[in-house]
Amino acid sequence: MKQLPLQSPSFAYAERGFGQWLDILGYAPTTVYNMPHAVRELLHWMEAQGKTQLHQLASVNISDYYDHLRERENITRGGGLSNAYLNKHQQAIKLFADYLRQTGKLILPVMEWENEVIDTSQIDVLTIEEVKMLFKATEILPDTRKHQRDREFYEALQYRDRAMLSVYYGCGIRRNEGVQLDRGDINFNRGILHVRKGKNYKERFVPITQQSLQHLQIYLYDGRPLLLGGSKSQALFISAKAKRMDGQTMLWRLKQLIDLTDNAKLQQKKVGLHTLRHSIATHLLGKGMNLEKIKEFLGHTSLESTQIYTHLNLEQHG
Numbered sequence: 001m002k003q004l005p006l007q008s009p010s011f012a013y014a015e016r017g018f019g020q021w022l023d024i025l026g027y028a029p030t031t032v033y034n035m036p037h038a039v040r041e042l043l044h045w046m047e048a049q050g051k052t053q054l055h056q057l058a059s060v061n062i063s064d065y066y067d068h069l070r071e072r073e074n075i076t077r078g079g080g081l082s083n084a085y086l087n088k089h090q091q092a093i094k095l096f097a098d099y100l101r102q103t104g105k106l107i108l109p110v111m112e113w114e115n116e117v118i119d120t121s122q123i124d125v126l127t128i129e130e131v132k133m134l135f136k137a138t139e140i141l142p143d144t145r146k147h148q149r150d151r152e153f154y155e156a157l158q159y160r161d162r163a164m165l166s167v168y169y170g171c172g173i174r175r176n177e178g179v180q181l182d183r184g185d186i187n188f189n190r191g192i193l194h195v196r197k198g199k200n201y202k203e204r205f206v207p208i209t210q211q212s213l214q215h216l217q218i219y220l221y222d223g224r225p226l227l228l229g230g231s232k233s234q235a236l237f238i239s240a241k242a243k244r245m246d247g248q249t250m251l252w253r254l255k256q257l258i259d260l261t262d263n264a265k266l267q268q269k270k271v272g273l274h275t276l277r278h279s280i281a282t283h284l285l286g287k288g289m290n291l292e293k294i295k296e297f298l299g300h301t302s303l304e305s306t307q308i309y310t311h312l313n314l315e316q317h318g
Contacts, residue, residue, distance in 0.1 A: 004044040008052040011043040014105065021099045030202055030301045038092035041069075054100075059109050062093060124269040126279040130261075131169055137260035138162045152226060157240070159215075159223030161253055164237060166212035167193065168250075169276040172298050173206065175247045178273065181236040183224070186216055195299065204299045247273065 006012045019036040027035075045065050046057060070086055100106040126134075138161040141154050168178055171193050180197040187194065191213060193206045208216070227238040235244035251273055258267055269275075281294055289297075 004040055006040060006043055007047055008043070010052065010054045011047070014054055014100075015040050015043060017103070018096055018099045021103065022095070028301055034088070034301075035092040035095055038089050039096045041089075042093060042096075054106055057100075057106060057108070062097075062108075066090075066093070124271060124275055124278075125282050126266070126269070126271070126275060128283060130263070130266050131165075131276075131279060133261040133263055133266060134165055134169075134254075134257050135162060137257040138165070140260050153240075156223035156226040159219040160227065160237060161257060162215040163219035163223075164250060164253065165257075165276070166208075166215040167236075168273050169280050170209055170212040171206045172277045172280040174277065174299075175250070175273040178237065178250065179245065179247050182234040183220060183236050184234065185236065186213075186220075188213060188217065202299060202301075204296075206297065 006015065015036050018039055019032055022032045022035060042062070042065050045068065046052070046061060049061070051057070051061070066086075066089070069089060097108040100108060138158050141151070141158070164178070167173060167181070173181075173193075173195060177195050177197065181193075181195075185194040185196060186192075186208070191208050191210070193208050194203070195206060196203050224236075224238055227240065227242060229242045231238075231242040233242070233244055237245040237250065239245045239249055254271065254273060254276075258271060261267070277298070281298055284294055284297070285291070
């Protein structure tokens with residue numbers, strides 16, 4: 001991990017060299033950024049065992065480390081999706097062993113590991129009908145006689161909530177990606193959303209459907225100015241206090257929409273903003289989109305991360 005200290009010059013040199021090797025071989029920037037950090041965690045663990053030289057790294061140490069990592073992940077994250085984290089570490093260690101062999105620094109046997117099985121039963125996915133219920137819930141106005149705000153204000157919130165669903169579900173973005181969006185990140189002429197601050201600093205362009213563009217346009221021209229008041233914020237999603245919405249506020253609004261659906265089955269699901277991302281990916285797969293295109297759509301670094309939706313799709317339609 002990035003913040004873990006390494007005392008051994010030998011280990012620090014190997015970590016830097018590994019990153020440079022990945023870069024020279026043309027690996028994706030996110031791989032060049034992430035894999036050495038995973039290896040740093042292994043080397044930091046080695047130091048804690050009293051081993052500070054590269055030649056002391058053996059397959060038995062790596063196996064012991066991986067067992068330690070697996071135990072830690074199951075305790076701290078409760079299993080389930082943490083297996084995806086373990087698979088990333090497997091990939092990093094295998095690549096690091098390749099680097100050591102090919103540069104003549106150390107000969108390690110090939111790690112014969114099986115990928116950890118990701119427990120998709122831990123992931124709730126909405127059906128298409130449930131997504132429609134959420135959009136329908138944005139049309140429900142509160143009784144303005146019981147509130148200090150006028151009808152126009154609550155209509156502006158409705159426009160914003162529809163736009164929020166259009167971006168999180170329709171574009172499959174991550175929670176923080178939505179928080180960081182500015183109004184200029186939507187290109188109406190080309191029908192794309194520019195995600196400038198994606199995971200690991202990776203930006204991407206995501207297509208927007210005509211229906212979603214319409215929701216965004218209505219919000220930007222009829223809802224957002226009213227919520228802003230006199231504020232000059234560039235944020236796409238504006239709170240009732242005229243500030244950029246944070247992830248917690250967006251989640252709270254999503255929970256309110258779920259309550260408004262008055263659907264018991266939907267209300268029993270564990271739904272967060274990331275659920276909308278899981279849901280659109282599963283729905284796209286069910287409609288026949290291939291995994292490679294879904295990988296690009298979601299901004300995944302590797303196809304392994306995307307393959308989870310194959311299991312989710314089978315569970316929904318099996």
